[in-house]
Amino acid sequence: MRKQLFGVSLALAFSSCSLAATNVDTMADNIEADVIKWRHHLHQHPELSNREFETARYVETYLRSLGLEVETGVAKTGVVAILDSGNPGPVVALRADMDGLPVPEENDLPWRSQVTGEYDGKTVPVMHACGHDTHMAMLMGAAKILSDMKSELKGKVKFIFQPAEEGAPPGEVGGAEIMVKEGVLKGPDVDVIFGLHISANLDVNKVSYKPGGAMAAVDPFKIVIKGKQAHGAYPWKSVDPVVTAAQMVMSLQTIVSREIKLIDDAAVVSVGSIHGGNRSNIIPREVELVGTIRTLDKKAREHVYEAMARKVKGIADSMGASAELILPLDYSYPITYNDPELTAKMLPTLQRTAGEDKAVLAKAVTGAEDFSFYQEKVPGLFLWVGGKPLDVPEEASPAHHTPEFYVDDEGMKLGVKLLTNLTLDYMNQAD
Numbered sequence: 001m002r003k004q005l006f007g008v009s010l011a012l013a014f015s016s017c018s019l020a021a022t023n024v025d026t027m028a029d030n031i032e033a034d035v036i037k038w039r040h041h042l043h044q045h046p047e048l049s050n051r052e053f054e055t056a057r058y059v060e061t062y063l064r065s066l067g068l069e070v071e072t073g074v075a076k077t078g079v080v081a082i083l084d085s086g087n088p089g090p091v092v093a094l095r096a097d098m099d100g101l102p103v104p105e106e107n108d109l110p111w112r113s114q115v116t117g118e119y120d121g122k123t124v125p126v127m128h129a130c131g132h133d134t135h136m137a138m139l140m141g142a143a144k145i146l147s148d149m150k151s152e153l154k155g156k157v158k159f160i161f162q163p164a165e166e167g168a169p170p171g172e173v174g175g176a177e178i179m180v181k182e183g184v185l186k187g188p189d190v191d192v193i194f195g196l197h198i199s200a201n202l203d204v205n206k207v208s209y210k211p212g213g214a215m216a217a218v219d220p221f222k223i224v225i226k227g228k229q230a231h232g233a234y235p236w237k238s239v240d241p242v243v244t245a246a247q248m249v250m251s252l253q254t255i256v257s258r259e260i261k262l263i264d265d266a267a268v269v270s271v272g273s274i275h276g277g278n279r280s281n282i283i284p285r286e287v288e289l290v291g292t293i294r295t296l297d298k299k300a301r302e303h304v305y306e307a308m309a310r311k312v313k314g315i316a317d318s319m320g321a322s323a324e325l326i327l328p329l330d331y332s333y334p335i336t337y338n339d340p341e342l343t344a345k346m347l348p349t350l351q352r353t354a355g356e357d358k359a360v361l362a363k364a365v366t367g368a369e370d371f372s373f374y375q376e377k378v379p380g381l382f383l384w385v386g387g388k389p390l391d392v393p394e395e396a397s398p399a400h401h402t403p404e405f406y407v408d409d410e411g412m413k414l415g416v417k418l419l420t421n422l423t424l425d426y427m428n429q430a431d
């Protein structure tokens with residue numbers, strides 16, 4: 001009897017699950033043309049970070065048409081909408097970013113961008129050269145499907161349309177960090193967050209995931225080396241900050257090559273700028289180094305912080321100079337860290353939605369994402385969704401942030417399904 005009952009309830013669970021899956025597939029098919037239309041509109045009208053005014057209005061208008069509770073002006077231009085099923089359950093947040101980049105579009109598309117914006121006091125061409133137009137379109141599609149399924153949901157969905165993922169303009173703040181500060185994860189308190197990024201390197205219809213550190217923490221730094229100025233012909237009268245800087249740059253390279261356990265996770269220390277002096281025959285008083293640190297592991301990040309301070313002081317002392325390390329310099333992104341337990345729990349959803357052979361384990365990347373700020377507060381999963389046309393070889397696919405950047409409309413349907421199924425499955429698995 002007990003066995004039989006178990007069999008019946010299992011069969012019921014399976015049938016309701018596959019019914020939901022079929023529904024989502026059909027609904028994603030039905031809405032695909034709209035998603036593409038939204039994407040083309042957004043692509044044609046890109047706006048720079050913290051300037052997503054028309055973009056926000058476009059998104060807001062659509063979310064209101066779905067009958068959602070909408071808040072605008074979050075972290076300047078962010079839009080947040082809540083879908084309340086009325087049933088008890090968790091709060092699932094889904095996030096899309098909204099900003100374009102100062103890049104001239106060189107694609108021959110009827111919906112290519114021809115607009116300009118203002119950046120750092122200059123008029124610049126603007127393009128959705130990272131694919132955030134697709135992120136918004138996919139999330140609008142998921143919002144439509146989930147709204148249509150409202151009575152079947154458990155709990156609430158929070159749709160987060162975030163500005164300034166690429167970084168706020170000079171002198172401003174923005175992005176996920178500010179959204180979190182303004183309480184986007186509170187009232188109702190978010191239990192879990194999902195996000196995805198379209199990828200120009202991954203085939204359409206594929207999704208890739210990486211548990212743990214998936215994208216790097218970013219820590220820009222500045223080192224100011226102070227010595228003693230002298231005539232270039234009398235170096236013994238100087239404390240030479242140029243030679244000190246040269247030694248320091250080489251020494252900083254040994255942090256990663258000699259101190260970080262690279263078989264665990266990658267790390268990077270790059271010096272991107274050196275400034276000092278103005279003439280061939282003057283040893284200057286001061287040299288400034290500016291660079292960036294990328295780490296994928298919390299311990300490695302702490303180690304690099306400690307080693308930077310040690311090297312900077314040690315080298316400066318050995319040369320009789322003094323040095324100041326400013327770390328982090330002006331901003332800092334945490335590691336985009338996919339909660340391993342959550343990733344394992346949602347993996348069947350990825351495999352069911354994309355197909356087992358199309359949900360692929362990815363390597364971590366040393367690029368960064370401010371999605372990490374949400375993941376610092378709540379468990380989160382950030383995925384890559386394929387946007388590369390199947391007939392384009394990976395080496396020929398133009399990189400993100402370039403004038404030729406292109407992702408195929410066809411890739412978005414999988415993204416819509418993933419956002420929807422992740423929400424449904426998480427709700428159904430929550431106690």
Ligand SMILES: [Zn+2]
Nearest residue numbers: 130166400401
């Ligand atoms: Zn980008």
Ligand SMILES: [Zn+2]
Nearest residue numbers: 130131132197
């Ligand atoms: Zn991006």
